[in-house]
Structures are given as C-alpha cells and as structure tokens.
Amino acid sequence: ATALTFAWTPNPQTPQVDVAIDRKLFEKAGLDVKLVTFPSGREAFEALLGGQVDLAFATEFPAATGAMRGQSFGVVADLSRYRGSRLVASSAAMPLASADDLAGRRIGVTLGTNMDYFTSLLLADAKVKADVVNAGPSDLLPALVRGDIAAAAPFPTFYAAIKGTLGPKYEELRSDRYVVHNLVMASGATLSGKGEALRAFLGALVDADAAIAADAPAVQAMVAGHMQSAMGQGAGARDTVADTFRDLDAHVELKRSLLDLMVDEGGWLVGRKLVKAKPLTAATMRPTLADAPLRAVSPGSVDLP
Amino acid sequence: MTAARGHVAIEGVEIRFGAGRRTTVALASTDMVLRPGTFTALVGPSGCGKSTLLNAVGGFTAPTAGRIVIDGVEVAGPDPEVGVVFQAYGLFPWFTALGNVKFALKRLDLGRAELDKRALHCLAEVGLGGHAHHFPAQLSGGMRQRVAIARTLAGEPKVLLMDEPFGALDAQTRFSMHELLLRVWGVHGATVLFVTHDVDEALLLADTVHVMSAGPGRVIRSYTVDVPRPRSAARFDAALVDIRAEILDLLRPPPIPADAA
Amino acid sequence: MTAARGHVAIEGVEIRFGAGRRTTVALASTDMVLRPGTFTALVGPSGCGKSTLLNAVGGFTAPTAGRIVIDGVEVAGPDPEVGVVFQAYGLFPWFTALGNVKFALKRLDLGRAELDKRALHCLAEVGLGGHAHHFPAQLSGGMRQRVAIARTLAGEPKVLLMDEPFGALDAQTRFSMHELLLRVWGVHGATVLFVTHDVDEALLLADTVHVMSAGPGRVIRSYTVDVPRPRSAARFDAALVDIRAEILDLLRPPPIPADAA
Amino acid sequence: MAVSGDARPAPRPRTRGAVYPALFRHARAPALALGRVLLSLGIVGAVWAAVSASGVFPDIIFPSPGSVWDAARELYDDRLLLPDLGISMGRAATGFALGAGLGVGVGLLTGRTRVFRALFNPFLTLLRPIPAIALVPVAIVWFGIGEGSKYFVIAYTVFLTVWFNTHNGMQYVPEVYIRASRSLGASRTREFCAVVVPAAAPHIVAGIRLGVALAFLSLVAAELTGASSGLGYRLQEARQYIRTDRMFAILIELGLVGALIDLVVGAVARRIVHWEGV
Amino acid sequence: MAVSGDARPAPRPRTRGAVYPALFRHARAPALALGRVLLSLGIVGAVWAAVSASGVFPDIIFPSPGSVWDAARELYDDRLLLPDLGISMGRAATGFALGAGLGVGVGLLTGRTRVFRALFNPFLTLLRPIPAIALVPVAIVWFGIGEGSKYFVIAYTVFLTVWFNTHNGMQYVPEVYIRASRSLGASRTREFCAVVVPAAAPHIVAGIRLGVALAFLSLVAAELTGASSGLGYRLQEARQYIRTDRMFAILIELGLVGALIDLVVGAVARRIVHWEGV
C-alpha cells in the first residue's frame, strides 16, 4: 500500500473523509493514509508547504494566499461548499437584522482568515464602517459574552456553542455572499511523484459521495461520532453537525466558481498590502487548481476553463 | 548588688540546645559577676560556649536555667543599653559608615542636624571622620570594625559585648585596634565582656580573664590582671608571662598522633 | 649553589601588577636563598607582598624582573615538586579526604590498590586515617588543613609553600597544627617557605624569619632562630623573647588618632 | 547538606535564616508541612467553590470545583488523562535531554575556549529574549509537524538556560582550585574533568534544574500545533470547544505534576552537588 | 562593585574567575567587546547568507539576509516597526509593573508573616509549573480580548518569579543583621524597612531583573490573541500570510531589543545593590 500523510482534523464539512475512514475506502483503494490533526487549516497548509504532509484539508483562503506567494502546491478537490457563513451577536449588545446595524460597532474577527474576508465583503456591500478587531477563533465567544465585542464572525465549528451559550440573546446575520470551499490540496512533490496514489485517494472520496447521497442522516451521525471522540462528551458535536449539514453542499468537484473566488481573494489580499504581488487573473491563478487527477477519476466533476 | 551603672550578674545560667536525646549542653551552670566599668575577657577552645554565654547576656538566647540580671533588671531580649560588636559582617553594607552610625542614633529622636553631628563625632572618635560617606565594601577590615565600634558606642550602652571582634584581622591591625578600643573605652567606660581565642589579646586588654573548657562549657580558672594599662604584648611583665604560660598550658589541646598505618 | 634537593634561589625578583600609570609594585627587588631542608618564615603587614612572593615561587605569578631558580631550574609554572598549602578552601569539596589525596597521587601512575594504600598512609600520618571517606564539609577547619597538608606531602615535593595555612584556625587548634607540621616535616624534610601574620608562629617554627615592610614590599630585617625544636610559645627562651619584641616593634602600626571633631 | 557524618563538627549557631525560617521549602517536619499544604489548598478550594457558587460568573467562564472534578473524571474515563501525561512527559524528556546535553556541551566549550566564546556568546545572547513560542512557526517549517518540531521548541528553551548557567559556572571557578590542581601536577584534561567541571557543577546543576522546569513550561507551547495528544493539545482542544472545566482540570494536572517533578529534581540535585549545602 | 573611593584597600588578588575570565559579560574593554560581538554576529550572518544562497531551502522557508532586511525596511516604511515596538513595550511595562509590584508585595508578606506563608506558598508553588500560555484562554474569559488579558498574562509570569525571589531573599537575611538591628534598639518597622528589605534586596533585584526578561518573553504569548498591533501580533500576522522574511525581521527585532533591555536593567540593578559586588 502506498503511504499518504493527510493533514485533517475531525470537522463537519468534509463528510467524505469520515465515510472513507469509516468504510475503510482508503485501504480498499490500496492506500495507507496517515491522518495528522491540526487546530486550523492554516497550520495544515503550512505543513503541506513545509513538505511535512502529502495532502492537507483547508479552505480556499489559505490556498489563495499560497498561490499569491508562489508556493508549490495544487488544489486537487473541492469537497464541499458551505453557505451558512454568518455574523453573530448578542441582543444584549445590539440587534442584528442587517449589515447596517454593524455601523460603528466593534466586530471580533480572526484577522487574515476567510472570515476576515467575509466580514469585509459584508461591510463593503452595505457601505458601513465598523471597528474590526482581531481575536483567536476560540476567544470570540468569551469576548461576546463579556461584551468586549458587539458582534463576531466565528468559524462554523463555533456556531452551535455560541448559540447555546447566548441562548435567547443569540442573533445572527447570514449571507451567502461568501461560500466557503473546503479543499484538499496536494504538495508539489505529491503531484509530481505520487500521481497514482493521488488518483486512488480522490477515487475513494468520490466513492464516498455516493454514500452521502444514499444516507445523509447516517453520515451525519458518523461525522458527529468522530467529532465527539475528539472533543469529548457534552460539547454539542451533534448540534454542530446538524446545523452545518443544512447549509452544506458536499460532493467532490473542481468548478469555475472556486477559481473566481480565489482570484477575488487574491485581489483582496493585495489590497491589504500584506502580500507583495500583482493581483492574479483567472488565467494566472488557474495552474493552482490541479484538476488532472480528479479529471482522471471523475471527469464530470471538473468544470474549469 | 545593683549599685552603679552596668552591673551584670550571671546567676546559675545553663544553656542547652535541641530537645530530647539530641540535647547539647552548650554552657554548664555558670555564675559570674561583671562589676560596672570593668573589662572581662573570656578565653577557651572553640565550641566551649563563649558565644553562647555572650548571646545570653545580649538577649539573643534565653538561658535554659538561671538568669542574667543587668542593673537589677532581668535580661529578656536585646536592649540598646547592651551594645554588641560582632565578629564580622555586622555592619549594614547598604548604608555608608555614617548611615550605620545614624541607624544606632535614630531611636534617640534627635533633629536631623544633631543626628548628623553626633554620628560624625562618633566616627571621628575612631579616626574615620574622613570616611563617613564610604560604604563598608570600600573600607578595609580594620576600618569596618572601627565603624562597628563607633556604631555600638553611639548608643552609649552601659554594657559592651564583643565576640571575637578582631578575629578576622591580621596581627598588626589587631594591635592598633587594641589601642583604639582601650582609648574609646576610657572615654565611654562601659562594662565590657570580650570573647577571644587569643590569650595575649585577653591579657593586653582585660581586668579579669575567665578561662573556659569545652564539653560541656564551664569556667575552669579565672585570673585578675592588675598590671596597669597600657600593657605591651612585645614585652609582657613577669606576672603576665606567668599567667600567659598557665593559660596556654590549660588550653593546650592533646597532640595529634599519626594513626598506626 | 644547586647541590642538595630543594635549593631555592630568589634572584632580584620584582613583581608589579597592572600596566601604565596604574602599576602597583607588589614586591620590590628581592634576593633570598632557601637552603635545602630549612624552614623559612615570612612575616609582614597585610599587603606587603608575602603572598605575591610565595606565588612567584609556586609558579603562579611570573616575576616582572629577576628569576627564581629551584635546584638549577628556573621556575616557569606550577610544578608538582613544589607543593602548596593554601590558606583555606584549597581542598576539593567534591572529593572525600581520600579522594583529595588520591588526586595528588594520580600523576604517579600507581595501581589502584597501591594508590589507595599510599593515600591512606598519607592521611594516617596526619591522624585522619579514620576520616578517609568524609567530605571536607564534614570536617572541622583543623581537620581540613590536615588533609590539605597530607595531600600536598603525598606528592613528595622538595619545596613546600604555605600561605597563612593556619590563619583561619583558632589559637588552640593552631598549636596542635604546629606540632603536627613539625612532625611530618621531620619525616619528609622539604624546604619550607611559610607566610604568616603571627610572629609567635614564625618563631615557633622557623629557622629563619624574614620581616617585610609594606609599600613597596621588601625584606627589612632577617633573623636566624637557632633555638632547638620543640620550642614552647608559652615559655619562650630569652633569645626568642628579644627577637619577638624586636619584630613586634618593627611591625607596630602607627596608632589611630581620633580625628579633631 | 545532604550528607552527614559523626566526624562533622557540632552544628554552629546558624547565622542565616533563623529569624525568618523557610517553612515551606525547607520544612523540618514533613508531616506538618504536608498539613500546611493541604490546609492552604483547602482554603483556595473553598474560596473557589464559594465564588462559583455565588453565580456571579457562568460555569462556562468560571467552572465550579465539582464540574472540574467531573471533567477530570471524564478525561480519566476516556483514557486521556494519563496517556496524555505520558506522551507529554516523553516529549518534555526528549526535548530536555537534547537541550540540556547541548547546553552543557556548548557551555563547557564557551566557558573554556576563547574562540567558542567569541563565536557563540553574542549570538546566543541575542537568542535569549526570543521566546520559544515565537519560534513555533519556524520550527514547523524546519522540523515538520511531527515530534521534531516539539522537541525543537522544548530543547530551544532548555538549551539557552542550561548553556547560560554552565557558561557562567565556568566563569566563576575559584582560582584556588585551578592552582591546587596545577601544583599537584594534574594534566589539563584531568584538571578539566576533575576540577573545573565539578567546581562549576553547582551552577550546571542549577541550570539543569531550571531546564527541567522550563521543559515542562514549554510543553504547552510545543503542543500548540501538529499534536493530536498530550496535555498541551488537550488544553488547546478544550479551548476550541470552550470546555473551561476541562481547561481547569488540565491546568491543575500541570501544576501538580510540575510541582512534583521540581521537588524530585531538587532532591536529586542536592544529592549530586552535596558539598554545596542546601 | 559599582562604587569606588580612595579609601578602598588596594585590590586584592582576585581568587575567582581569573583563569576563565568572562569575556563577554564582564568585558573590561567595551570597544574590544563590541568588536567581538560584531565579529560573532558577522560570522553568524555570513553562515546564514551562505546557507540561503546555496539554495538548499527555498526563500520562503529560510529567507536570505537580503530579503529579511527588505522586510524590515518595508515594516519601517509602513510605520509598523517602531509603533509595534512601542505598543508592545507599553504592554510589557504595564504587565511587568503589575506583576513585579504584586510579587514584591506578596513576597514581603509571605517572607515575613507565617500566616501568609502558610496560606499562599503551596498555592503559588502549584501555579509555578503552569505556563502563561496555558492561561491565555482563561485570561480571555476573565479579562476579555482587550489590554486586560495581555497585562494578566505578562503580569502572571512576572509575579511568580518576583514573588519567588523576594520570598527566598527574605528567608536568607543573615541573622547577624537582625541581631545588630535589635540590639541597636530599632523598632520592628524600622528593622523591616531598613534592615530586612535591604538585606533581601539583592534577591529581590535579581528577581525583578528576571521579571523584566520574562515580561519581554511573555509578550508574544500575550499578543497571540485579541491584539491588532504589537510585535506578537505582527509575528502572528506574518505567519498567516506566510511572510517568513517578516517573521525573521521581527524575531531579530525581539532579540536585539531584549538583549539591550537586559543590559540596561543589569546595569541599573548593579547600581541599586551596589554593595553586592558584581
């Protein structure tokens, strides 16, 4: 069996991986997949760039950053699209009916992440100015509870806990203006040297799609189980997964919408002056999406210029 | 019995350390009277209880039995009327010479100017008027002990306790300290109890020399030295030479034999 | 001039410290001869250069001018043939008494058993055969210096340098050390150079006493003591009493006057 | 002093520490000291229980002793408490061994040899104010997400401290020992091994003791990333899910284990440099 | 010794440190020492340049000195380098002041008073092995993501160290000072202020010096979250955008500033406890 190291942490957005683990699809594809966990996709992505793992799960945002910085890696699959991104607030501090309510408020965001991007999209669309402050992902809830911030743009993993804690005071502002793409990326070395294993890996994930389509509630329970064993009892894994699944479109693909999003994010990054590069165009960003392996396994899933 | 200023009566004082089976008798029952204004020396081998006795008079150690009475009042703790000069390191290194002396004068509630004047006077008495603003670390060993003497005498104690005050000095510096001590003592006139290992030093300075023996510590012989001062260690009187030889014989430790090997 | 074992010739040795304007002359040009097997004492006030001279003979300090020749060979560094006993803290506290002595014997390339035997013998010579496995911290000050002597003599040096070896000991312990030193010296018979502040000590031990004066250090008077040993400090010979008085007068520092205040 | 013998002179009156005796660190009667410790912790626990019972803070912000105890039991039942500890200890031990070994080695070199001193000291002095946590990203890039980067982060801190103490210890070897050694005819090698190193040992051992404490303190930083087990990871995980009760349970575990280790290491250290006294 | 006067006895032959003189820390000739430092750093820089020029590691993993210099200039031009430093120093200073003040205060209490000692010591001893970084989540919960939690994280570490040193210093006040003070008729208050505290001062000052270093070391951990400026935040930000060159620039800034602060604090400390010698 070919060994592949995969940076992945139990989470509700990549049910294909849960299915593949549970049904031993990787083994059946002749792979020996070693899972390594990370607190965030950012760190998983760093490990990929450092050559520590062959494959990593992360959202499209670090991928866009990496592309801007000219890193050697490729996006090999888009496992799911999540449309439930939201801002949350406590009604004790403010009502949250529309983006206009955010004017002049202090919003907690983990700077430099897709939620930062999401928040600035919302604010720009509504043409309001707010005081955006940085806070770690897990620090947003305490900050909300304490009233340090009026609203927050947390990662989806935290929605259930925040809702549970704020109770009746919970307010949210959803927007599908931004769709999170949950990606699998491969290092340059994996793309060039482990093509066959990569195809087998993607094949297993595509197979898993079928299982999700067949019995979504069972998969949901399975995902919750995996998360439960990671976060312990009473942490609300079941709620989180159920909540996420409502807004999740999980099947493997590589489509034009991802490319456009990454180009837009690239422009946003350059605007922030933190990445020294010219904004990429669709044509220059295109090579970052390594569609060949997926095309070989499931040609119908790929739709790229 | 409690007539003049500085009368010290040591009455059946016994001092033990530790409890139960680990008790050490540091000082066997001892009686001693120090008449006001006299100079008494205590000599004896290491560990015989000299410091223990002196510490009891100074109020640092409570006697296990017996009592110490100074001018009719039983000693119950340190007392500014009973001055102490320690062997070394007794000066506060964070104060200058002047600061050390002023520390002793603080309790007298003097004005600032008067305080400085008195302290400077005390330093001048020991020939250190020009070193008032030096820290102990900047002074030689002998100078430090002169500051210590000035500091102790600043409080005008009626009893002066000195535990090997010159033990860390070299022989020559010690000579000049003897002269200095006798001079300031002549001016202040306290009752002195002086602990030393050095028989010559005891004979040079004291009116009375008590010789102690170790294990458990007790006074085994006392000598009255009535040779007038200043005495010379270089040329001892015949009477002193005899006492000296007697004390040295008393204190002579058994020779160290080579082990059979 | 270089006949027997342990002949030390100090020829025009001058020692300065520092450079440029901050130079201190620690020892002015000095000539001295230590004949094989003799015991020479060096007395003088603090800072007069006694240790400096001894360190030069020991090879720790290079003379600025002149040279020191031992048995025809100029001193160029520490030499196991020239043993040194330091004032204190010279023992290695991490070795037992036996370990310290064995350290000195290591260079002789003996077998394990022979090494232990020799080391134990050296300790037994100073009466410490029963304390071989004690660490210095477990020994009294006198015992420590006895180990130090045993350690130094273990290497059978032809010259023995001692810098105030008993300076930290009390007067009574010092007496027994004197007896012990003379006994082991009688057995080993090295040429001894002995630095001390204590005139009595010098007169008790030495064949020759050199008196030094400070600033810049030089030998100002030398005495030959031909009173047979053992000598008694309690009852000095008339000849010794005279020399003693003379040296004490030489060394007497000026009295410390009270400042005009 | 750890060693005592009958030949030791009778104890002299202690001139240090008698007026303000150390009750906790050098307690004479262990049973009494234990009683005091338990009393103190009891009081702290009571204050804690009272505050959390007062309801001023929600349990999620300030968990009650009861819920922390439950969280600890949950961790134990899930077979996480002890395995995590074991894994973390293994990492700390390896990182410590690497850092301390290198620290002593480099310290002996820079303490002894002018060239090494001139070469290393300024660089290492500039490293000292850089916290291990700041090096985590670099460590990941250099040593990977495996155990390597964790060992690096732990070893880095330990190394700097042990090096610093070893180096300084070598600077303060009393010259009388060197003189004694040379005049007794010891070779330079023997002088180094049997004199210089033991003379510097109290400093080295103190540095190593500090190093053990630091290895333990660096664990959490080291396990911030790339770990899927260990106390630091578990803490991070509890934070992700805002399990304050678990966080407290792990913090208390850290405190207890760390204090115990320090106690043991201190006792061992006193044994090794027995001649140094307490 | 910092102070010297003509009455000081001529310097005695040094018996410590003469054979292995400290070249860097107590260098006699500052110009020479500076030369050595520059030489050493030059060599380190040359090795760095050579490694990065060799192309073994990509610039993004191991940036060249040139690109780090550019990143530093970019930070400077964006008016980030110095303002970040200023903000971080402000946080470190406030956290330090809080921690050190409390540490000295509690140390004086536990060192002096049996009741406080029995009450606090076991609890504080259990806190010591808990790293500040492990308390960041708790700090956020308690003090929010504003400056409060940053002060807490910094003050926590500083406090424990300063307390520990103050407390220990109080334990080792030589009894002869107390005896002297009492026999000179000093009141207990004066004894405390003019004798006990100065006698413990060398330990307290050493603790404070360590505390300054620790405040600086804790900065990065404190700024991991809730900050939008400061060196720690900037480091974190550079990581988000994979700006290894910036990371190196900030690390070097940390090293230089930290070493400078330590130098200054060391000099001030020696002034304060001038009687302690070097």
Ligand SMILES: Nc1ncnc2c1ncn2[C@@H]1O[C@H](COP(=O)(O)OP(=O)(O)OP(=O)(O)O)[C@@H](O)[C@H]1O
């Ligand atoms: N605080 C103490 N606890 C236990 N034993 C003590 C204490 N103080 C003194 N001793 C013991 O009491 C005896 C007498 O000690 P002391 O210090 O009075 O002797 P000394 O005559 O002053 O000796 P030295 O001349 O060496 O100063 C010794 O055996 C000593 O060990």
Ligand SMILES: Nc1ncnc2c1ncn2[C@@H]1O[C@H](COP(=O)(O)OP(=O)(O)OP(=O)(O)O)[C@@H](O)[C@H]1O
């Ligand atoms: N390494 C050194 N550097 C500078 N000056 C020194 C050094 N060693 C000694 N001196 C100076 O040389 C002079 C002689 O010192 P030395 O130690 O030889 O005196 P000593 O006679 O042994 O004094 P003591 O009796 O106090 O031991 C002193 O003025 C001393 O300050």
Ligand SMILES: [Mg+2]
């Ligand atoms: Mg005594």
Ligand SMILES: [Mg+2]
């Ligand atoms: Mg000398």
